[in-house]
Amino acid sequence: PLRVEMAAILDTSFDFRAKTDKPAAAAPKEAVAEATVAGSLSYVLHPLVVINISDHHTRVCAQNQASERVFGVLLGEQSGRRVEIANSFEIKVSVNAAGVYEPVKAYLGTRLEQYKKTFPNYELIGWYSTASEVQLGDLAFHEHMCEMNESLLYLVLDPVQALVPGNRELPILLHESEIHVVDEKPTMCFAKVGYKIDSIESERIAVDHVAHILPSGDSNSGSAVTQHLGTQYTAISVLSERVDIIQKYLQAVSSGQIQGDHDLLRQIKSLCSQLPALDTSKFNQEYLCDCNNTLLVTHMATITKGTGMINDIIDKYNTAYDKHSRRRGIF
Structure with a gap:
């Protein structure tokens, strides 16, 4: 099964912007820009997305006994210039007469509505696939996805690089779509952008647990x-x-x-x-005394707070009354 480098995922301060300057080898020039774009937005990738994509790829390979491309949707939210990729789910695809993958829009629309009810703050911000690089039909697939929402991201996870012994890099490339002039014609292409890994406490616990699971399903240390x-x-x-x-x-x-x-x-x-004897009269008496002392301290704190509020109101009233009296005396 596919297992990405979990040490890099757990490091929330790790920045992958310096690692995205490698050009997409053998990819068509009209599909991928050769240089990494700094961009005006800051992209944050959560470990849950990486785990979902890895699990999706592993299940498909186990069911079909062969390595196949998988496709899915990226969900998240944008706050100012910060874009968080927080969740994902798989989608159904079909192959047209030209052999190009296309999303099943009816299924995609239904799943988006279901996720919108559960996570109202999340929206469609991109899609993902498993491949070594951007493929020839990915631009057409991206155009179909843009009919649901504009300015989507494209995440590529390389399952082959993830299994290379000694690999310490996260085999993920993130792209955004841009319009470039090719042969004096505006053409859409992918431009690689940098991203950071960030996680919440529940994600760190889950990733730490998954990192210790063996291929057999057992855990060597937990x-x-x-x-x-x-x-x-x-x-x-x-x-x-x-x-x-x-x-x-x-x-x-x-x-x-x-x-x-x-x-x-x-x-x-x-x-x-x-x-400890819990049914004796001595225990009941001591317990009742401790309970009364706790309630007394709580009541005293409430009374003190109320007294302070009353003093503030009196001070404000005296200040306003003194000013009013002075004005009336002057006139």
């Missing part, structure tokens, strides 16, 4: 959260098993099935005595 929860689960399970053993032993002694060991019974009695 994420920090998984290890912490696993330790707690193991401790509680062991405690529950030992309590069951003590309970069964006491039941057997009580029923006369086995002879009781007085030394062991004294240890069990000592262990039970160390447990």
